Amino acid sequence: xxxxxxxxxxxxxxxxxxxxxxxxxxxxxxxxxxxxxxxxxxxxxxxxxxxxxxxxxxxxxxxxxxxxxxxxxxxxxxxxxxxxxxxxxxxxxxxxxxxxxxxxxxxxxxxxxxxxxxxxxxxxx
Numbered sequence: 001x002x003x004x005x006x007x008x009x010x011x012x013x014x015x016x017x018x019x020x021x022x023x024x025x026x027x028x029x030x031x032x033x034x035x036x037x038x039x040x041x042x043x044x045x046x047x048x049x050x051x052x053x054x055x056x057x058x059x060x061x062x063x064x065x066x067x068x069x070x071x072x073x074x075x076x077x078x079x080x081x082x083x084x085x086x087x088x089x090x091x092x093x094x095x096x097x098x099x100x101x102x103x104x105x106x107x108x109x110x111x112x113x114x115x116x117x118x119x120x121x122x123x124x125x
Contacts, residue, residue: 001025007037008052034058068097
């Protein structure tokens with residue numbers, strides 16, 4: 001199973017995603033903001049990052065760009081998981097290097113399917 005880094009400032013969302021993923025055998029790491037998420041990704045090199053957008057300080061778009069453009073983390077796929085459901089947000093997420101984009105609330109099967117596809121190298125978009 002995969003090592004998944006969840007970067008989200010909502011303890012409720014983080015808890016829900018962590019429970020879903022651990023139930024299916026994934027190892028889960030968490031960070032509460034973009035800066036901590038980037039630092040933890042560089043330290044732990046997870047298989048995939050689930051990135052919220054709206055966070056204090058370094059937002060999810062900025063953190064995604066740092067990870068996907070960084071020499072040490074460019075191989076780690078990032079899936080944006082957010083409440084922002086505008087096409088412009090999806091386009092901007094892709095431009096930052098995101099491999100996928102999910103809108104909260106996310107169904108468990110959709111989350112697991114997206115993670116499996118993205119890790120296998122299939123872009124969701």
